[in-house]
Amino acid sequence: MKRLICVSVMLLGGWSAPFAGADTSTGGTQSDITIGEPLVTARAKLLKHGWKPTRRHADDGYEYSGAEVELIRRRIFEVDSCSSDSSRCILFYAKRGKCLRMDTIGEKVGYMVVTRWAEECPDAPPRPSGANSE
Template sequence: MSNLANIIVHLLFLLVIVSPTAVHAKELKKGMPFLAARTLLLHKGWRPINVHEGDNFSYIGIDKILVKANIKEVESCAMDKAVCIFNYKKCDKCLRLFTQGEKIKGMRVYEWTYDCPDGH
């Protein structure tokens, strides 16, 4: 095998090994401000998923404020507790971000999973 072909094979092998972990949002930290986490995710190539697009969902409370602020990846916010769920996608991977806080600037990340919302 030529030297160039050998290098290409090794690069492809590394790409296959590294790619699945590259889409994960390793820089996310529990307790970080939501807006900082959102900016980080968008810069890392995560796309917001609007799970309510086209279904005439009625936003109320903080989720209505989020949508008006063009943060349309909000799935829902609890009425009795200041918890919201946001959805993102990168390649074929999903990320669900959970925040706590009653105002956008005060929202903090407390958890995330790599689950996809239904139908996405």
């Protein structure tokens, strides 16, 4: 019985290890951020590892609303947009010619968690998802 419990713990605990710090779309690593990690913690890790916030909407007349307003008040200027219905936000970072998109969910900054990230630049055309690509 102890062996079964030990194996179960190892399997369950090890299941998330391949995803810890992995770029969820391209297989690279992004400063050890993880799915479900608080935005504030993930952002601090990215900044510590040299990722620079990519300031969005500095002079394009974009009007922030909802969760975007709270992010801007907290000086998180890398927010590109947040949906008003599900409180999903998109943030962008850059490092040595590479781009990083980080997606979060949560209505308030303190409750926002990382849902995915990818090597994607702010103005790049969207890539098809695996489910709908031809």
